[in-house]
Structures are given as structure tokens and as C-alpha cells.
Amino acid sequence: MTARFSDKYLDLNSVKELPDSHAWESIDHDLPSDGAYKLESVPIIDLNHKNAMELIGSACKTWGAFQVVNHNISKNLLDDIESAGKRLFSLPMQQKLKAARSPDGLSGYGVAGISSFFPKLMWSEGFTISGSPLEHARRLWPEDYHRFCYTIQDYESEMNKLAERLMWLILGSLNITKEDINWAGSKGDQFQAGSSAVLQLNCYPACPDPDRAMGLAAHTDSTILTILHQSNTSGLQVFRQDYGWIRVPPQPGALVINVGDLLHILSNGWYPSVLHRAVVHRTQHRLSIAYLYGPPSSVKIFPIPKLVDNFHPPLYRAITWNEYLGTKAKHFDKALRSVLVRAPRSEFLGAK
Numbered sequence: 156m157t158a159r160f161s162d163k164y165l166d167l168n169s170v171k172e173l174p175d176s177h178a179w180e181s182i183d184h185d186l187p188s189d190g191a192y193k194l195e196s197v198p199i200i201d202l203n204h205k206n207a208m209e210l211i212g213s214a215c216k217t218w219g220a221f222q223v224v225n226h227n228i229s230k231n232l233l234d235d236i237e238s239a240g241k242r243l244f245s246l247p248m249q250q251k252l253k254a255a256r257s258p259d260g261l262s263g264y265g266v267a268g269i270s271s272f273f274p275k276l277m278w279s280e281g282f283t284i285s286g287s288p289l290e291h292a293r294r295l296w297p298e299d300y301h302r303f304c305y306t307i308q309d310y311e312s313e314m315n316k317l318a319e320r321l322m323w324l325i326l327g328s329l330n331i332t333k334e335d336i337n338w339a340g341s342k343g344d345q346f347q348a349g350s351s352a353v354l355q356l357n358c359y360p361a362c363p364d365p366d367r368a369m370g371l372a373a374h375t376d377s378t379i380l381t382i383l384h385q386s387n388t389s390g391l392q393v394f395r396q397d398y399g400w401i402r403v404p405p406q407p408g409a410l411v412i413n414v415g416d417l418l419h420i421l422s423n424g425w426y427p428s429v430l431h432r433a434v435v436h437r438t439q440h441r442l443s444i445a446y447l448y449g450p451p452s453s454v455k456i457f458p459i460p461k462l463v464d465n466f467h468p469p470l471y472r473a474i475t476w477n478e479y480l481g482t483k484a485k486h487f488d489k490a491l492r493s494v495l496v497r498a499p500r501s502e503f504l505g506a507k
């Protein structure tokens with residue numbers, strides 16, 4: 156379904172009543188009772204903790220997500236990227252549209268990429284950066300585009316280091332080392348040179364009717380892992396089987412890490428990608444910055460051989476990041492299933 160241009164680019168900050176184009180039916184807003192909520196949200200893991208690797212492994216298996224502190228990303232840089240996002244989204248709509256995402260493009264300003272799978276629009280606006288932001292930044296701030304570009308560059312470079320460190324901690328918790336992955340190479344820098352990433356800035360304006368609006372609908376990320384910085388307003392929720400939707404409250408200075416679909420494939424299903432969504436607020440706006448980390452574009456991702464044996468045959472076929480993005484764009488929440496070559500573990504073990 157294609158949304159009308161005027162609905163798609165509605166200035167959400169000036170709307171006093173939720174328009175029909177953005178009014179969702181029957182959103183499950185029930186959270187587990189307070190007791191259960193207090194008992195559990197995703198763990199907050201100190202990267203300096205001596206058992207950080209084990210704690211991360213257990214979080215990936217149980218939640219597919221966790222928060223990290225002592226991650227070495229400076230508060231200044233987190234403040235800078237948040238200000239850059241605010242500066243961008245507070246531009247007049249006419250200005251933002253100068254950097255609109257083209258119909259077949261990935262980069263630029265627009266509604267959430269997954270919007271086409273839903274009958275209603277989401278209460279959010281996004282800006283996607285894949286490759287250099289220079290061209291778009293020039294259109295947004297003809298006189299002063301360098302500042303934005305420098306911040307993005309610094310942020311992406313620091314995020315790349317953290318993402319790589321986290322990936323090896325996560326894989327390390329499955330006993331996987333650099334020798335076990337040919338595209339990572341024992342030189343280490345081979346992967347660094349080719350690894351790719353996309354930066355997604357999300358803005359969720361305050362909403363006149365938050366119970367009937369959806370900030371970002373439930374999805375899993377098509378990444379190896381995602382590093383999410385959220386401003387100090389809650390909104391992110393993760394889905395836990397047997398519990399339902401659980402809030403991931405902002406914790407000053409902490410970053411949220413999501414297991415993405417490609418890590419799900421690499422780990423042969425041991426670490427499931429996390430289903431998550433963002434809800435909106437009546438009086439507060441919210442900003443999030445997602446660093447979407449993936450492998451070099453030519454690399455085929457498949458279950459790591461060390462995690463495959465007679466009892467654990469490979470569950471997924473080999474696929475590059477680009478191919479997977481294409482599959483996701485076509486099948487959305489059925490994408491991972493469409494790469495499946497065997498029934499998931501529990502069913503498989505139960506089968507004769």
C-alpha cells in the first residue's frame with residue numbers, strides 16, 4: 156500500500172489530533188504486570204567486568220539484546236550525535252524534503268523503511284546515512300554542512316570499533332575466534348577495512364494520541380548487531396516469549412545492543428535476533444540513533460562451521476548482506492524463515 160505524499164510528509168510536530176493515516180487499530184500496549192517488569196528488562200553489562208563475555212552470551216541467548224556501559228564512547232560524542240539529530244529534525248519540512256530519500260535509494264530523509272508493510276503510517280521520521288552524508292548535508296545546510304559531516308564521521312568510526320569488539324565478545328561466548336571466520340581473517344584489519352554499516356537517525360515527536368499511534372512497528376534488524384543510542388525518553392520495547400513487550404528504559408550513558416538476523420544465521424540459531432519496536436509519548440519527543448553493523452558486502456554469511464555437527468546441522472543457507480536486505484524488503488518478517496533450510500533446533504531435535 157502506498158501512502159499519500161501529504162500524509163507521508165505530514166509535519167508531525169504541528170498536528171493537534173491524530174489523523175486517520177496514522178491511527179493504528181488494536182496496538183498491544185499491555186506490558187507485563189509491574190512485578191514482572193521490575194524483575195526483568197534486558198541486562199546492563201559493564202564491558203570492564205571480568206565475566207563480560209559470559210554475561211553477554213547469556214543476554215544474547217535469553218533476550219537477543221542488552222545494554223552496555225564502560226563502552227569507551229565519550230559522553231561528548233553521544234551528546235554531539237544527539238544534537239546533530241535534533242538540528243536535522245527541527246528543520247522546516249520543506250528543507251528536510253530537499254534531502255528526501257529517493258524511491259529506490261537507501262539514504263536520506265523519510266518515513267521508516269518498513270512502512271510499506273503496514274496499512275498505517277508510523278509516528279516518526281527518519282534519516283538514513285549509507286556512505287557519505289555530504290551530498291544530503293549540503294542540501295540541508297548549504298552554508299554549514301561540515302559540522303554535521305564531521306560528527307557523523309567521528310560517530311561512525313567509534314561505533315565501528317565498538318561493534319567489532321562486541322561482535323568478538325558475542326562470538327567468543329560461543330567459543331568462536333577470529334580463526335573460525337574466514338572473512339574476518341587473523342589479521343583482523345581485513346574485516347575492518349571492508350565492514351559496512353548504515354546509520355539510522357529516528358525522531359519520534361510528542362503525539363496527541365500515543366495509545367493509537369506506533370513510533371516504529373515491531374521488526375528485527377537485518378544486521379549482525381545494532382548499537383542504539385536513545386535520548387532520555389523511554390519508547391523502546393523488546394518482545395520476550397512468555398512475557399510480551401518489555402520496556403528498555405534509557406539509562407544515561409548506556410548503549411542498547413540488538414542481535415540482528417545475520418548473527419542469528421552465523422550462530423546457527425543459538426542467538427535469536429530480537430523483535431523490538433518503539434512507542435511514542437504524549438508530551439515528550441524522543442530521538443534514537445541506530446548504528447546498523449553488517450559484514451563486507453561481498454561476504455556470504457552462513458552458520459559458522461564450528462557450531463555445526465550431526466546434532467546441529469546448518470539451519471540457514473549462505474547469503475550476502477545485500478541479498479538478505481533484498482529478501483527483507485520482499486518478505487519482511489518472513490525473511491529469516493525464507494533463508495531457513497531446516498526446521499529450528501527444538502523441532503529438529505524432537506524429530507526422528
Ligand SMILES: O=C(O)CCC(=O)C(=O)O
Pocket residue numbers: 355357371376383385390391431432433442443445
Ligand atoms: O528508536 C528505537 O528505539 C528503535 C530504533 C530501531 O529499532 C531501528 O532504527 O532499527
Ligand SMILES: [Fe+2]
Pocket residue numbers: 374375376381431445
Ligand atoms: Fe531496529
